[in-house]
Amino acid sequence: MRIRATATVAVSLGALALAAPAAQATGTTGPAVTFSAVKVNGGHTIVVGASAKVSVPVTYTVTKPAALSTGSFETGPLLYRGAAITSPSDVLISDDPGTCTAASSTVLHCKATLVLDSTHGDLVNTEAGAWKVGGLAVDSANHATWKGDLGSAAVQRLAKLTADAAPEPVRKGATITVTGKLTRANWEAHTYAGYTGQPVKLQFRKNGSTAYTTVKTVTTSSTGTLKTTVKATADGYFRYTYAGSPTTPAVSAAGDFIDVR
Structure with a gap:
Protein backbone atom coordinates (compact mmCIF):
# COMPACT_ATOMS: atom_id res chain seq x y z
CA MET A 1 0.00 0.00 0.00
CA ARG A 157 -4.30 14.74 -16.79
CA LEU A 158 -4.04 18.11 -18.57
CA ALA A 159 -4.70 17.87 -22.33
CA LYS A 160 -3.48 19.94 -25.27
CA LEU A 161 -4.90 20.11 -28.81
CA THR A 162 -3.67 21.75 -32.00
CA ALA A 163 -5.16 22.43 -35.45
CA ASP A 164 -3.64 23.55 -38.75
CA ALA A 165 -5.62 24.07 -41.96
CA ALA A 166 -3.77 24.24 -45.31
CA PRO A 167 -3.14 25.38 -47.97
CA GLU A 168 -3.74 29.08 -47.53
CA PRO A 169 -5.00 30.93 -49.44
CA VAL A 170 -7.18 28.37 -51.18
CA ARG A 171 -9.63 28.41 -54.09
CA LYS A 172 -13.31 28.02 -53.32
CA GLY A 173 -14.25 24.35 -53.80
CA ALA A 174 -10.65 23.14 -53.44
CA THR A 175 -9.58 20.61 -50.81
CA ILE A 176 -8.38 21.75 -47.39
CA THR A 177 -6.36 19.40 -45.19
CA VAL A 178 -6.74 19.93 -41.45
CA THR A 179 -4.11 18.32 -39.23
CA GLY A 180 -3.66 18.40 -35.48
CA LYS A 181 -2.64 16.46 -32.41
CA LEU A 182 -4.25 15.57 -29.08
CA THR A 183 -1.80 15.08 -26.23
CA ARG A 184 -2.13 14.76 -22.49
CA ALA A 185 0.15 14.87 -19.48
CA ASN A 186 2.26 11.83 -18.73
CA TRP A 187 2.84 12.25 -15.00
CA GLU A 188 5.55 9.61 -14.92
CA ALA A 189 7.64 10.88 -17.86
CA HIS A 190 6.84 14.56 -17.11
CA THR A 191 5.96 15.28 -20.73
CA TYR A 192 2.94 15.28 -23.06
CA ALA A 193 2.15 12.17 -25.10
CA GLY A 194 -0.35 11.45 -27.87
CA TYR A 195 -3.80 10.32 -26.71
CA THR A 196 -4.74 7.34 -28.86
CA GLY A 197 -8.11 6.36 -30.34
CA GLN A 198 -10.09 9.38 -29.16
CA PRO A 199 -13.05 10.93 -31.06
CA VAL A 200 -12.34 14.57 -31.85
CA LYS A 201 -14.71 16.94 -33.64
CA LEU A 202 -13.59 19.13 -36.52
CA GLN A 203 -15.47 22.42 -36.34
CA PHE A 204 -15.78 25.49 -38.57
CA ARG A 205 -16.64 29.11 -37.75
CA LYS A 206 -17.45 31.36 -40.69
CA ASN A 207 -15.65 34.69 -40.65
CA GLY A 208 -17.85 37.22 -38.86
CA SER A 209 -19.71 34.56 -36.87
CA THR A 210 -19.21 33.75 -33.18
CA ALA A 211 -20.38 30.12 -33.28
CA TYR A 212 -18.57 26.97 -34.37
CA THR A 213 -20.46 24.13 -36.07
CA THR A 214 -19.29 20.53 -36.24
CA VAL A 215 -18.17 19.34 -39.67
CA LYS A 216 -17.19 15.75 -38.85
CA THR A 217 -15.63 13.54 -36.17
CA VAL A 218 -12.07 12.27 -36.54
CA THR A 219 -10.31 9.62 -34.43
CA THR A 220 -6.79 10.19 -33.17
CA SER A 221 -4.04 7.90 -34.47
CA SER A 222 -1.72 5.68 -32.43
CA THR A 223 0.38 8.79 -31.78
CA GLY A 224 -2.53 11.15 -31.12
CA THR A 225 -2.40 12.85 -34.53
CA LEU A 226 -5.43 14.00 -36.52
CA LYS A 227 -5.84 14.44 -40.26
CA THR A 228 -8.85 14.93 -42.50
CA THR A 229 -9.97 16.87 -45.57
CA VAL A 230 -12.87 19.21 -46.32
CA LYS A 231 -13.93 21.46 -49.19
CA ALA A 232 -13.22 25.18 -49.04
CA THR A 233 -16.49 27.12 -48.96
CA ALA A 234 -15.84 30.46 -47.23
CA ASP A 235 -13.36 32.43 -45.19
CA GLY A 236 -13.31 31.20 -41.63
CA TYR A 237 -11.65 29.26 -38.83
CA PHE A 238 -11.15 25.51 -38.43
CA ARG A 239 -10.49 23.93 -35.07
CA TYR A 240 -10.51 20.53 -33.39
CA THR A 241 -12.40 20.10 -30.12
CA TYR A 242 -12.33 17.18 -27.68
CA ALA A 243 -15.17 16.48 -25.24
CA GLY A 244 -12.93 14.86 -22.61
CA SER A 245 -12.95 11.55 -20.74
CA PRO A 246 -13.02 10.53 -17.06
CA THR A 247 -9.23 10.91 -16.93
CA THR A 248 -8.74 13.84 -19.30
CA PRO A 249 -10.47 17.25 -19.48
CA ALA A 250 -12.18 18.74 -22.51
CA VAL A 251 -9.98 20.90 -24.71
CA SER A 252 -10.30 22.90 -27.93
CA ALA A 253 -7.58 24.01 -30.31
CA ALA A 254 -7.25 27.65 -31.30
CA GLY A 255 -9.07 28.33 -34.57
CA ASP A 256 -6.86 28.41 -37.67
CA PHE A 257 -7.98 30.94 -40.30
CA ILE A 258 -8.43 29.96 -43.95
CA ASP A 259 -8.57 32.59 -46.68
CA VAL A 260 -10.88 31.30 -49.46
CA ARG A 261 -10.64 33.12 -52.81
Whole structure:
Protein backbone atom coordinates (compact mmCIF):
# COMPACT_ATOMS: atom_id res chain seq x y z
CA MET A 1 0.00 0.00 0.00
CA ARG A 2 1.35 3.40 -0.94
CA ILE A 3 0.88 6.50 1.20
CA ARG A 4 1.47 9.58 -0.92
CA ALA A 5 1.70 12.37 1.67
CA THR A 6 2.37 15.73 0.00
CA ALA A 7 3.36 17.18 3.35
CA THR A 8 2.49 16.88 7.02
CA VAL A 9 -0.75 18.04 8.56
CA ALA A 10 1.03 18.16 11.90
CA VAL A 11 4.47 17.32 13.16
CA SER A 12 3.20 13.85 14.04
CA LEU A 13 1.63 13.11 10.67
CA GLY A 14 4.80 11.74 9.09
CA ALA A 15 4.73 8.77 11.45
CA LEU A 16 0.99 8.33 10.96
CA ALA A 17 1.44 8.28 7.20
CA LEU A 18 3.95 5.48 7.50
CA ALA A 19 1.58 3.55 9.74
CA ALA A 20 -1.31 4.10 7.31
CA PRO A 21 -5.02 4.31 8.08
CA ALA A 22 -5.27 0.50 8.11
CA ALA A 23 -3.24 0.52 11.31
CA GLN A 24 -6.08 2.41 12.97
CA ALA A 25 -8.49 -0.50 13.32
CA THR A 26 -11.66 1.54 13.51
CA GLY A 27 -10.30 4.76 12.07
CA THR A 28 -11.43 6.59 15.24
CA THR A 29 -8.68 6.20 17.85
CA GLY A 30 -8.06 9.94 18.01
CA PRO A 31 -10.15 13.05 18.65
CA ALA A 32 -13.92 12.52 18.79
CA VAL A 33 -14.75 14.67 15.81
CA THR A 34 -16.80 14.33 12.65
CA PHE A 35 -16.40 15.98 9.24
CA SER A 36 -19.10 17.34 6.96
CA ALA A 37 -19.73 19.77 4.09
CA VAL A 38 -16.35 18.98 2.53
CA LYS A 39 -15.82 20.84 -0.75
CA VAL A 40 -12.67 20.18 -2.76
CA ASN A 41 -11.56 22.78 -5.31
CA GLY A 42 -14.94 24.47 -5.14
CA GLY A 43 -16.50 21.33 -6.63
CA HIS A 44 -14.42 21.62 -9.80
CA THR A 45 -12.22 18.98 -11.40
CA ILE A 46 -8.54 19.05 -10.45
CA VAL A 47 -6.37 19.17 -13.57
CA VAL A 48 -2.63 18.53 -13.27
CA GLY A 49 -0.02 19.08 -15.98
CA ALA A 50 2.94 16.90 -16.88
CA SER A 51 5.30 18.72 -14.54
CA ALA A 52 3.17 20.86 -12.27
CA LYS A 53 2.37 21.64 -8.67
CA VAL A 54 -1.32 22.38 -8.17
CA SER A 55 -2.64 23.86 -4.91
CA VAL A 56 -6.24 22.82 -4.29
CA PRO A 57 -8.40 24.69 -1.75
CA VAL A 58 -10.63 22.64 0.53
CA THR A 59 -13.35 23.84 2.89
CA TYR A 60 -15.05 21.65 5.49
CA THR A 61 -16.90 21.64 8.80
CA VAL A 62 -15.73 19.85 11.96
CA THR A 63 -18.14 18.97 14.75
CA LYS A 64 -16.66 18.20 18.17
CA PRO A 65 -17.74 17.80 21.81
CA ALA A 66 -17.99 21.15 23.58
CA ALA A 67 -15.48 19.97 26.18
CA LEU A 68 -12.84 19.16 23.54
CA SER A 69 -10.43 22.06 23.28
CA THR A 70 -9.89 23.36 19.75
CA GLY A 71 -6.18 23.70 20.42
CA SER A 72 -5.78 20.04 21.45
CA PHE A 73 -5.97 18.64 17.90
CA GLU A 74 -5.38 19.53 14.26
CA THR A 75 -7.37 18.54 11.20
CA GLY A 76 -6.90 18.32 7.47
CA PRO A 77 -8.57 16.88 4.36
CA LEU A 78 -7.25 14.02 2.27
CA LEU A 79 -7.93 12.19 -0.98
CA TYR A 80 -7.76 8.42 -1.19
CA ARG A 81 -8.38 5.52 -3.54
CA GLY A 82 -9.69 2.12 -2.52
CA ALA A 83 -12.79 0.52 -1.10
CA ALA A 84 -12.50 2.12 2.33
CA ILE A 85 -10.45 4.67 4.24
CA THR A 86 -9.18 1.84 6.47
CA SER A 87 -7.64 0.04 3.48
CA PRO A 88 -6.70 2.62 0.84
CA SER A 89 -4.42 1.93 -2.10
CA ASP A 90 -3.24 5.56 -2.19
CA VAL A 91 -3.62 8.60 0.04
CA LEU A 92 -2.89 12.27 -0.64
CA ILE A 93 -2.80 14.17 2.63
CA SER A 94 -3.40 17.86 3.23
CA ASP A 95 -0.44 20.15 2.64
CA ASP A 96 -1.00 22.03 5.88
CA PRO A 97 -3.13 21.94 9.03
CA GLY A 98 -6.62 23.25 8.53
CA THR A 99 -7.32 26.79 9.70
CA CYS A 100 -10.56 26.68 11.66
CA THR A 101 -12.94 29.32 12.94
CA ALA A 102 -15.36 28.47 15.73
CA ALA A 103 -19.00 28.94 14.79
CA SER A 104 -20.04 27.64 18.20
CA SER A 105 -18.60 25.56 21.04
CA THR A 106 -19.09 22.44 18.93
CA VAL A 107 -18.83 23.53 15.28
CA LEU A 108 -15.71 24.66 13.42
CA HIS A 109 -15.59 25.99 9.88
CA CYS A 110 -12.23 25.07 8.36
CA LYS A 111 -10.16 25.53 5.25
CA ALA A 112 -6.95 23.87 4.08
CA THR A 113 -4.90 23.17 0.98
CA LEU A 114 -4.12 19.94 -0.84
CA VAL A 115 -1.08 19.99 -3.10
CA LEU A 116 -0.88 17.62 -6.08
CA ASP A 117 2.64 17.58 -7.46
CA SER A 118 3.39 15.61 -10.63
CA THR A 119 7.06 16.54 -10.47
CA HIS A 120 7.91 14.43 -7.40
CA GLY A 121 6.02 11.18 -7.87
CA ASP A 122 2.83 12.14 -6.05
CA LEU A 123 0.86 10.94 -9.09
CA VAL A 124 1.14 8.12 -11.61
CA ASN A 125 -0.88 7.93 -14.81
CA THR A 126 -3.23 5.18 -13.63
CA GLU A 127 -4.36 7.39 -10.75
CA ALA A 128 -6.19 9.81 -13.04
CA GLY A 129 -9.93 9.65 -12.46
CA ALA A 130 -12.11 9.51 -9.35
CA TRP A 131 -10.74 9.84 -5.83
CA LYS A 132 -12.67 9.70 -2.57
CA VAL A 133 -12.57 12.50 -0.02
CA GLY A 134 -11.72 11.98 3.61
CA GLY A 135 -10.67 13.84 6.73
CA LEU A 136 -7.99 13.37 9.38
CA ALA A 137 -7.74 14.69 12.93
CA VAL A 138 -4.60 14.26 15.03
CA ASP A 139 -4.12 14.99 18.73
CA SER A 140 -0.92 15.86 20.59
CA ALA A 141 -0.34 12.19 21.49
CA ASN A 142 -0.27 11.15 17.80
CA HIS A 143 -3.70 9.51 18.00
CA ALA A 144 -5.63 9.85 14.75
CA THR A 145 -9.22 9.84 13.60
CA TRP A 146 -9.68 8.93 9.93
CA LYS A 147 -13.00 9.56 8.22
CA GLY A 148 -13.83 8.44 4.68
CA ASP A 149 -16.65 8.66 2.14
CA LEU A 150 -17.02 12.41 2.55
CA GLY A 151 -17.44 12.99 -1.16
CA SER A 152 -15.51 12.53 -4.37
CA ALA A 153 -13.05 14.50 -6.48
CA ALA A 154 -11.95 14.05 -10.08
CA VAL A 155 -8.23 14.32 -10.83
CA GLN A 156 -7.35 14.59 -14.53
CA ARG A 157 -4.30 14.74 -16.79
CA LEU A 158 -4.04 18.11 -18.57
CA ALA A 159 -4.70 17.87 -22.33
CA LYS A 160 -3.48 19.94 -25.27
CA LEU A 161 -4.90 20.11 -28.81
CA THR A 162 -3.67 21.75 -32.00
CA ALA A 163 -5.16 22.43 -35.45
CA ASP A 164 -3.64 23.55 -38.75
CA ALA A 165 -5.62 24.07 -41.96
CA ALA A 166 -3.77 24.24 -45.31
CA PRO A 167 -3.14 25.38 -47.97
CA GLU A 168 -3.74 29.08 -47.53
CA PRO A 169 -5.00 30.93 -49.44
CA VAL A 170 -7.18 28.37 -51.18
CA ARG A 171 -9.63 28.41 -54.09
CA LYS A 172 -13.31 28.02 -53.32
CA GLY A 173 -14.25 24.35 -53.80
CA ALA A 174 -10.65 23.14 -53.44
CA THR A 175 -9.58 20.61 -50.81
CA ILE A 176 -8.38 21.75 -47.39
CA THR A 177 -6.36 19.40 -45.19
CA VAL A 178 -6.74 19.93 -41.45
CA THR A 179 -4.11 18.32 -39.23
CA GLY A 180 -3.66 18.40 -35.48
CA LYS A 181 -2.64 16.46 -32.41
CA LEU A 182 -4.25 15.57 -29.08
CA THR A 183 -1.80 15.08 -26.23
CA ARG A 184 -2.13 14.76 -22.49
CA ALA A 185 0.15 14.87 -19.48
CA ASN A 186 2.26 11.83 -18.73
CA TRP A 187 2.84 12.25 -15.00
CA GLU A 188 5.55 9.61 -14.92
CA ALA A 189 7.64 10.88 -17.86
CA HIS A 190 6.84 14.56 -17.11
CA THR A 191 5.96 15.28 -20.73
CA TYR A 192 2.94 15.28 -23.06
CA ALA A 193 2.15 12.17 -25.10
CA GLY A 194 -0.35 11.45 -27.87
CA TYR A 195 -3.80 10.32 -26.71
CA THR A 196 -4.74 7.34 -28.86
CA GLY A 197 -8.11 6.36 -30.34
CA GLN A 198 -10.09 9.38 -29.16
CA PRO A 199 -13.05 10.93 -31.06
CA VAL A 200 -12.34 14.57 -31.85
CA LYS A 201 -14.71 16.94 -33.64
CA LEU A 202 -13.59 19.13 -36.52
CA GLN A 203 -15.47 22.42 -36.34
CA PHE A 204 -15.78 25.49 -38.57
CA ARG A 205 -16.64 29.11 -37.75
CA LYS A 206 -17.45 31.36 -40.69
CA ASN A 207 -15.65 34.69 -40.65
CA GLY A 208 -17.85 37.22 -38.86
CA SER A 209 -19.71 34.56 -36.87
CA THR A 210 -19.21 33.75 -33.18
CA ALA A 211 -20.38 30.12 -33.28
CA TYR A 212 -18.57 26.97 -34.37
CA THR A 213 -20.46 24.13 -36.07
CA THR A 214 -19.29 20.53 -36.24
CA VAL A 215 -18.17 19.34 -39.67
CA LYS A 216 -17.19 15.75 -38.85
CA THR A 217 -15.63 13.54 -36.17
CA VAL A 218 -12.07 12.27 -36.54
CA THR A 219 -10.31 9.62 -34.43
CA THR A 220 -6.79 10.19 -33.17
CA SER A 221 -4.04 7.90 -34.47
CA SER A 222 -1.72 5.68 -32.43
CA THR A 223 0.38 8.79 -31.78
CA GLY A 224 -2.53 11.15 -31.12
CA THR A 225 -2.40 12.85 -34.53
CA LEU A 226 -5.43 14.00 -36.52
CA LYS A 227 -5.84 14.44 -40.26
CA THR A 228 -8.85 14.93 -42.50
CA THR A 229 -9.97 16.87 -45.57
CA VAL A 230 -12.87 19.21 -46.32
CA LYS A 231 -13.93 21.46 -49.19
CA ALA A 232 -13.22 25.18 -49.04
CA THR A 233 -16.49 27.12 -48.96
CA ALA A 234 -15.84 30.46 -47.23
CA ASP A 235 -13.36 32.43 -45.19
CA GLY A 236 -13.31 31.20 -41.63
CA TYR A 237 -11.65 29.26 -38.83
CA PHE A 238 -11.15 25.51 -38.43
CA ARG A 239 -10.49 23.93 -35.07
CA TYR A 240 -10.51 20.53 -33.39
CA THR A 241 -12.40 20.10 -30.12
CA TYR A 242 -12.33 17.18 -27.68
CA ALA A 243 -15.17 16.48 -25.24
CA GLY A 244 -12.93 14.86 -22.61
CA SER A 245 -12.95 11.55 -20.74
CA PRO A 246 -13.02 10.53 -17.06
CA THR A 247 -9.23 10.91 -16.93
CA THR A 248 -8.74 13.84 -19.30
CA PRO A 249 -10.47 17.25 -19.48
CA ALA A 250 -12.18 18.74 -22.51
CA VAL A 251 -9.98 20.90 -24.71
CA SER A 252 -10.30 22.90 -27.93
CA ALA A 253 -7.58 24.01 -30.31
CA ALA A 254 -7.25 27.65 -31.30
CA GLY A 255 -9.07 28.33 -34.57
CA ASP A 256 -6.86 28.41 -37.67
CA PHE A 257 -7.98 30.94 -40.30
CA ILE A 258 -8.43 29.96 -43.95
CA ASP A 259 -8.57 32.59 -46.68
CA VAL A 260 -10.88 31.30 -49.46
CA ARG A 261 -10.64 33.12 -52.81
